Amino acid sequence: MKKTLNRPIRVLVAKVGLDGHDRGAKVIATSLRDAGMEVIYTGLRQTPEMVVNTAIQEDVDAIGISILSGAHMTVFPKVMDIMKQKQLNDVLVTGGGIIPEGDMRKLQEMGVGELFAPGTAMKDIVEYIENWVAEHRNF
Template structure:
């Protein structure tokens, strides 16, 4: 039997709105996942180092500040530098569709806007982690 899916939920930068991140963390826990919440005002370096230390399967970034085009590419690069090639980077927040496509082209997983059914997020994470574990 494999271990539970481990998810790191992060808030990067000065964005102080973490209600959505806490709601997602709660739903993921209820779905049987182990969740580590970094708290507010993290840097991309702090997030990737925590992911490495906690041996996570998923990094989920909640971002409402508009800094997504800076934050996600920086995290992707740090993940590559640290060899976290099998870790899923996903997230959600206020991100325009055109920006979501650009970020996904860089290697970011699916991004979820506010109001997304939490079951959709849970199913996505389960399916992605299952596929990565099989490879």
Template sequence: MRILVAKVGLDGHDRGAKIIATSLRDAGMEVIYTGLRQTPEMVVSAALQEDVDAIGVSILSGAHMTVFPKIAKLMKESGLDDVLLTGGGIIPDDDMTALQNMGVGQLFPPGTTTKTIVSYINEWVSVNRQF
């Protein structure tokens, strides 16, 4: 399973993203970490190039209602309909619900266990990615 972990925009806090990336790797997933200050276009391009099963976006800047819809739109335009878009960070519950209603996968607030995130990705990919 290949997972792309990304930090979009000017948010320079990547400790959480690195912890998640390490946990996913330790769970047996191949992880591609894009680093800081990515654009939605860069994230989707990397996802296409790396043939990933899921994209995880860490966002603490408050731009989640811009970033997630933009990535989702670019994914759809690029034919990545069967790739999970998930993530986490400081996202109010109402915004999480709105994003999930737009097709974004489950979003994880600070304090979520890495086991919960690994389990969710494993389950989603096994059900939705058919090879």
């Protein structure tokens, strides 16, 4: 049985580092917005610190990081470390892009949520975020 919230889910969609390809992030942001979520898109070339600070300021339920540059094993752990330092421990970190399966597993072992490869159905991403938030941030 699906849990529902009495408020919109807030998601921060971020592009971290020098990765200049943002079409996928914009498609995700639009799709999440179409699904009824409030979406904050950071734009290109954000630092992990900027992403976490924005997540705190915007009181988001989830951070979605889009990465195509190959820097995922640097970016995701840095975001997770900053979140831990700032005691932001009830926000989902998810994302997608070009990330090998082995690296996806390593990142999930570090606390990153589900990671999505190109071609994943949008309904699967929406359902994952909705279910995670309903279970962990249902207030």
